Amino acid sequence: MSKDRDFEGVVCPHCQSDNNEVLSLFGGSSSEVLFKCSDCDTCFNWLKWRGALPTSALDYAKENSDAQGPTS
Numbered sequence: 490m491s492k493d494r495d496f497e498g499v500v501c502p503h504c505q506s507d508n509n510e511v512l513s514l515f516g517g518s519s520s521e522v523l524f525k526c527s528d529c530d531t532c533f534n535w536l537k538w539r540g541a542l543p544t545s546a547l548d549y550a551k552e553n554s555d556a557q558g559p560t561s
């Protein structure tokens with residue numbers, strides 16, 4: 490998998506895996522990147538400028554996972 494160096498160290502908030510793929514460079518806002526964990530299939534937002542996850546992102550990921558699941 491090729492991954493942008495800027496995203497090194499991004500880990501899944503649910504299972505702490507670093508095996509993630511970028512779904513969208515602009516998730517909830519222009520400063521967020523939407524990731525999907527390849528291990529637990531959970532989507533989560535990552536803030537480019539902080540490398541930290543706000544509580545709202547965790548809630549979003551949870552809702553997104555419950556409502557949709559993998560679409561492919």
Ligand SMILES: [Zn+2]
Pocket residue numbers: 501502503504505506526527528529530531
């Ligand atoms: Zn995960």
